[in-house]
Amino acid sequence: MTNHWIDFANSDVVLVMGSNAAENHPISFKWVTKAMEKGGKLISVDPRFTKTSAKADIYARLRSGTDIPFLGGMIKYILDNDLIDKFYVQNYTNASFLINKDFKFEDGLFSGYNEEKRSYDKATWAYQKDANGVIMKDPSMQDPNCVYQLLKKHYSRYDIDKVVEVTGTTKDELLKVYKTYTSTSGPAKSGTILYAMGWTQHTVGTQNIRTMSMIQTLLGNMGVAGGGVNALRGESNVQGSTDYGLLFHILPGYLKFPLGSQATLADFLKATTPTTAEPQSLNWWSNTPKYMVSLLKAFYGEAATKENDFGYGWLPKGDVGANYSWLNLFDQMSKGKFTGFFAWGMNPACSSANAGKVRKALGELDWLVNVNLFPNETGQFWKGPGMDPSKIKTAVFMLPCAASVEKEGSVSNSGRWAQWRYKAANPPGEAMPDAEIIEGLVHRVKELYKKEGGAFPAPILSLAWDYEENGHLSVRKIAREINGYYTQDVPGADGAVFKKGSQLANFVGLKDDGTTACGNWLYSGSYPEAGNMMMRRDNNDASGIGLYSNWSWCWPLNRRIIYNRASVDLDGNPRRPELPVIKWDGAKWVGDIADNAAPPMSDKEKGKLPFIMTSEGVAKLFGPGLAEGPFPEHYEPLECPVENNAFSSQRINPTVKLFNEKGEGEGKDVYLTCDPRYPFVCSTYRVVEHWQTGLMTRWNKQLVELAPQNFVEMSKELAALKGIKNGEMVTIKSPRGQIxxxxxxxxxxxxxxxKGQTVHQVGTTWHFGWCAPVNGGDTANLLTPTVGDANTMIPESKAFMVNIERKG
Amino acid sequence: MAYAKLFDSSKCIACRGCQKACKNWNQDPAEKTTNRGTHQNPPDLSHQTRTVVRFKEQEGGDLGIIWTFFKDSCRHCIEPACKMIADGTDEQAVVITDTGAVIYNERTAKVEGMNCGYNIPKQEKDGAPYVKCTLCFDRITNGLQPACVTTCPTGALEFGKREDIVKLALQRVEEAKKRYPDAHISSDYKEVNYIQVFHYKEDMFEMYADREKQQKIKMASRRDLLNPKKAAGMISKLLG
Structure with a gap:
């Protein structure tokens, strides 16, 4: 989230789209309800009327997978009716920037497409620059190659009749949503978007979110109280896991994962440190070398020296163009490319798209270590439905681990707040905290390398691993390393000295010379010399806008609303004085921690642009970073009920990876679109009573009492068509499996x-599995396809095709 | 001190935290349930389930669908019909406390002709004690709020002094009317300590309560206070 949970209460219009917040994030409704008590409006957009819709002022339905037409139509509505926040768009976005004259968009494809590789050469998706490398601009925004005009041209195609035809929304509902949401344009009002997996789990997931980010930017809703783009995270600490680089393409703090082509630290830093010639752009990522070297110092300690590139050579490197995401890993596993696998706090036999493929793939392993609270469908795959244990070679080890309340540590919520939690009870039996299991592994692996050598022992043997305190692994010690410390005495201002081993105040002190070590620059400041800020529990709110700045700690630098410099005018005065986020008092910023201490924009020399994480310093309406193109464009889901994309002749996202197999059947990578055998659109989702694959809830009788069995929701019309009665058992089939x-x-x-045709949609949950409860049903992921978003590889579990029949 | 509890349907998101908090505090076991084509479970109140969130969906309204949730549990009547009936058998079986909580005990097992216009009291089998919400008597007399209220994330459940809750309820009606013109307070609010605000015309209360029946029970009980068997007979006759 750019903002945080409590901040929803500041919104004038709350749009919940791609999320069923009332169901899956009930606490969010504490704050949404407060916004509504103050007269705020709630809009719910969902294929199904949900608990969120039940509370909404406006409800609009749309066919799953058509969010870009829905939102693209809103962009057109904003531009046609001149509803942009003009000051904001002119000063804080790239609307006036000129784009390369060779940039083109024709029939669903941007310039530079390579059909064979299913990817783009992005050379033309670039700015025009002058001799000094400064981007050329047209402040009047009239130049046909300026972003504003290109944007206008692109979305001119999203006229309301066509949108309605594709989304299945009524014109009346659509206009109500557009009118109400765009009422938040300008400083006087703010609108917020709450989204979740309903946006990410599509082949165009990232572009769904980008479309809304563009709307928020056009309306001036980024960086303000009650605004922003807010992802409601599906797990209590999933924000933390991405912050710490749990994904394949990043290191802690969103530093890039090194590639094989970047042989030296200098190569890596050159490739990943952006530069800018824009006079007022801070370009925060220019600090990359400091963060990377400090991270290497945290990894390798004294073994990391300037002479050995701080151990950069010991880091694993990715192959150029390779993708190590979940779907690819299990694809490789299914082809026998792995010997072993740690399933750590995961249940891929139920959580993975096309789970039937995963269940088979697990049988290709020599060994599988299942680290979990309970035995699950992954650890017991060999005795699952359709399996013959005598024919499975995989050796399975179960390591029981401690639950979150049985250990100490921090949890980062969706609003980026890192909150310290204490141990409430000892783990039962032999269960251990994950960190202690990892520590045991590290020591044993190091021991083996020491004894036996091996192909490349240096990365393991050089690893600094000193987390013991009083004879036990100490997560507080890990937290101190994450914050960062001085590796030697470093002179400070006015003759002061930062002592070796002392904590850094925050990331501003990080260096690229090896004198500082830091496990995650984003969290630097969470554990300074003064102590563990994540333990703070002061519930006084001095801000008056619900920042609660002394409750826990939030990254970066305890900044509660990021991009908050976009909430002020050029002189640093809040554009909405009654909800001020920050204010320049003539010498410094007051209020929230400002996005950098530099003075406001009107100081031509020292003033800085608000969007410090982009090299341009502004929000990008034209965003060349994503795989599909700089402007979001509609493509149909891989499996869909329409033969043609109404917007172009590209039916599906031209950049998604396709896993194709011949035939049809359980766990196969097959897709069928517009096939009369699979005529209905299906989405998977969750309910409040169960959590993810249900591992922590399916064994709990009290929760099973509330939600005992999987269900499939369908319209009365579809039930009549198929002769299905409410409450009876049915079979849902996709080309890959059935439940x-x-x-x-x-x-x-x-x-x-x-398009004049009747399209039925159904929905079911992925919470259940064959282990428990009895008669609960199995996971809906036996139905979902192996296909992911072109940028993130998040599977398309929200739109695929099924059939449904009475159970015979 | 007389207390009361408020349920405001305009703020309920049916997370059913209240249902679980109730079972947790009262140590009531989970029932074995099945999905019967509705999200509502268990299907009804029972000797193991003192409160249940009822789901109702209808077509109509501004959004095309009206999906309402109602937390059903004992109304803690100021003049409880169950108490009138029970007194015929045993004046100690149903106790009205000065907190406003109507409390049952083991002795309700022997009460003859137990009845309630809201269909609240439940027993495991004939001859077993009747079970229902206690208004968390043990919590509220120790400075805590009822378990269900504590867990409610949106303010759909509130608890406090009766006069404050009545005031709050009437204020909530006025607030809700801005969004839902048909918002109203439950018609029995002067007679009970569990008060409701409903935001749609369709009164969930009317569906799960029979006020006429409640009055008849009370009348019959009054007439035959000293003869429980006769009272029970009269009640069944009155109710046809």
Missing amino acids: DAVAMVTSRFKPFTV
């Missing part, structure tokens, strides 16, 4: 009219 579920016939689903 049984209880039919829930409801008016909350309605058939869509798409």
Whole structure:
């Protein structure tokens, strides 16, 4: 989130789209309810009428997978009716920037497409620059090659009739949403977007979010109280896991993962440190060398020296162009490319798209270590449905681990707050905290390398691993390393000395010369000399806008609303004085921690642009970073009920990776679109009573009492068509698998009219699995396809095709 | 001190935290349930389930669908019909406390002709004690709020002094009317300590309560206070 949970209460319009917040994030509604008590409006956009819709002022339905037309239509509405926040767009976005004259968009494709590689050469997706490398601009925004004009041209195609035809929304509903949401344009009002997996789990997931980010930028809603783009995270600490580089393409603090082509630290830093010639751009990522070297110092300690590139050569490197995401890993596993696998706090046999493929792939392993609270479908895959244990070679080890309340540590919530939690009880039996399991492994692996050598022992043997305190692994010691410390005495201002081993105040002190070590620059400041800021529990709010700055700690630098310099005018005065986030008092910023201490923009010499994380210093309406193109464009889901994309002849996202197999059947990578055998759109989702694959909830009788069995929601019209009665057992089939579920016939689903055709949509949950409870049903991921977003590889679990029949 | 509890349907998101908090505090076991084509579970109140969130969906309204949630549990009547009936058998079986909580005990097992216009009291089998919400008597007399109220994330459940809760309820009606013109307070609010604000015309209360029946029970009980068997007979006759 750019903002935080409590900040929803500051919104004038809350749009919940791609999320069912009332169901899956009930606490969010504490704050949404407060916004509504103050007269704020709630809009719910969802294929199904949900608990969120039940509380909404406006509800609009759309066919799953058509968010870009829905939002693209809103961009057109904003531009046609001149509803942009002019000051904001002119000063804080790249709307006036000129784009390369060779940049083109024709029939669904941007310039530079390579059909064979299913990817783009992005050379033309670039700015025009002058001899000094400064981007050329047209402040009047009239130049046909300026971003504003290109944007206008691109979205001129998203006219309301076409949008309605594709999304299945009624024109009346659509206009109500557009009118209400765009009422937040300008400084007087703010609108917020709450989204979740309903946006990410599509082949165009990242572009769904980008489209909304553009709307927020056009309306001046970024950086302000009650605004922003807010991802409601599906797990209590998933924000923390990405912050710490748990994903394949990043290191801690969103530093880039090194590639094989970057042989030396200098190569890596050259490739990953952006530069800028823009006079007022801070270009925060220019600090990359400091963060990277300090990270290497944290990894390798004294073994990391300037002479050996601080151990950069010991880091694993990715192959250029390779993608190590989940879907690819399991694809490789299914082809026998792995010998062993740690399933750590995961249940891929239920959570993975096309789970049938994963269940088979696990049988290709020599060994599998399952680290979890309970035995699950992954650890027991060999005795699951359709498996013959006598034919499976995989040796499975179960390592029981401690639950979150049985250990100490920090949890980072969606609003970027790192909150310290204390141990409430000892783990049962032999269960251990994950960190202690990892520590045991590290020591044993190091021991083996010491004894036996091996192909490349240096990365393991050089690893600094000193987290013991009083004979036990100490997560507080790890937290101190994450904050960062001085590796030697360093002179400070006015003759003061930062002593070797003392904590850094925050990342501003980080150096690229090896004198500082820092496990994650983003969290630097969370544990300074003064102590563990994440333990703070002061619930006084001096800000008056719900920042609660002394409750826990939030990255970066305890800044509660990021890009907050966009909330002020050029002189640093809040554009909305009654909800001030920051204010320049003539010498310094007051309020929230400002996005950098530099003076406001009107100081031509020292003033800085608000969007410090982009090299341009401004928000990018034209964003060349993503795989599909600089402007979001509609492509149909891989499996969909329409033969043609109404917007171009590119039916599906031209840059997604396709896993194709011949035939049809359980766990196969097959897709069928517009196939009469699979006529209905299906989405998977969650309910409040269960969590993810249900491992922590399916064993809990109290929760199973509330939600005992998987179900499939469908319209009354579809039920009548298929002769299905409410409450009876039905079978849902996709080209990849089938599950049984209880039919829930409801008016909350309605058939869509798409291009004059009736399209039915159904929905089911992925919480259940064959282990427990009895008669609960199995996971809906046996149905979902192996296909991911072109940028993130998040699977398309929100839109695929199924059939549904009474269980015979 | 007389207390009361408020349920405001305009703020309820049916997270059912209240249902679980109730079972947790009262150590009531989970029931074995199945999905019957609705999110509502368990299907009804029982000797193991003192409160249940009822789901109702209808077509209509501004959004095309009206999906309402209602937390059903004992109304803690100021003049409880169950108490009138029970007194015929045993004046100690149902106790009205000065907190406003109507409390049952083991002795309700012997009460003859137990009845309630809201269909609240439940027993495991004939001859077993009746079970229902206690208004968390043990919590509220120790400075705590009822378990269900503590867990509610949106303010759909509130607890306090009766006069404050009545005031709050009437204020909530006025607030809700800005969004939902048909918002109203439950018609029995002067007679009970569990008060509701409903935001749609369709009164969930009317669906799960029979006020006429409640009055008849009370009348019959009054007439035959000293003869419980006769009272029970009269009640079943009155109710047809």
